[in-house]
Amino acid sequence: SQTIHQWPATLVQPVGSPLSLECTVEGTSNPNLYWYRQAAGRGLQLLFYSVGIGQISSEVPQNLSASRPQDRQFILSSKKLLLSDSGFYLCAWSSRGLVKETQYFGPGTRLLVL
Amino acid sequence: QKEVEQDPGPLSVPEGAIVSLNCTYSNSAFQYFMWYRQYSRKGPELLMYTYSSGNKEDGRFTAQVDKSSKYISLFIRDSQPSDSATYLCAMKGGNKLVFGAGTILRVKS
Numbered sequence: 001s002q003t004i005h006q007w008p009a010t011l012v013q014p015v016g017s018p019l020s021l022e023c024t025v026e027g028t029s030n031p032n033l034y035w036y037r038q039a040a041g042r043g044l045q046l047l048f049y050s051v052g053i054g055q056i057s058s059e060v061p062q063n064l065s066a067s068r069p070q071d072r073q074f075i076l077s078s079k080k081l082l083l084s085d086s087g088f089y090l091c092a093w094s095s096r097g098l099v100k101e102t103q104y105f106g107p108g109t110r111l112l113v114l
Numbered sequence: 115q116k117e118v119e120q121d122p123g124p125l126s127v128p129e130g131a132i133v134s135l136n137c138t139y140s141n142s143a144f145q146y147f148m149w150y151r152q153y154s155r156k157g158p159e160l161l162m163y164t165y166s167s168g169n170k171e172d173g174r175f176t177a178q179v180d181k182s183s184k185y186i187s188l189f190i191r192d193s194q195p196s197d198s199a200t201y202l203c204a205m206k207g208g209n210k211l212v213f214g215a216g217t218i219l220r221v222k223s
Contacts, residue, residue, distance in 0.1 A: 044213040105157035
């Protein structure tokens with residue numbers, strides 16, 4: 001069966017510091033991978049998605065970037081965090097060829113920027 | 115107007131009640147509909163998905179889609195305290211995927 005991992009689970013960072021969140025998927029090959037942000041009381045906002053190694057699509061302009069160095073690894077980064085980057089970050093995967101269809105989510109990383 | 119509207123709740127019901135959760139949408143291009151359940155501080159988990167209008171049943175859960183009215187529903191029969199969570203609808207059409215903001219459900223024992 002497939003599993004998806006995210007770490008860290010919780011992170012408190014000062015404004016202006018860098019960020020690196022990691023997501024890995026097990027039990028599937030060539031998945032589509034996604035990064036979402038969920039703000040309190042708001043829906044999921046798709047930030048990035050990737051259909052393959054090195055292939056990143058950005059959905060919204062922002063202070064963040066994403067990379068996919070390996071088939072089942074997806075990284076969300078920032079060089080300098082802003083207060084507005086606080087939120088709950090979720091990684092998700094879907095089967096190859098079904099971009100933006102049925103997605104399975106990881107446990108999330110709660111980020112607080114102070 | 116948001117593309118997907120979902121009442122945030124909270125919706126509070128007694129144990130054993132039938133729960134109705136709803137989303138409306140404005141984009142007629144949406145063809146693929148999903149419901150997710152999200153427990154507090156956890157990632158969403160997929161409950162049901164459907165392509166077509168009509169009903170789809172899975173245990174105590176029934177998903178209903180009315181494309182003519184641009185309205186989808188999730189019914190939960192015999193609700194349990196363990197059903198207490200936030201329920202998110204999601205819709206896809208073309209290359210667009212949109213999530214509702216979620217409805218908080220509380221089932222009281």
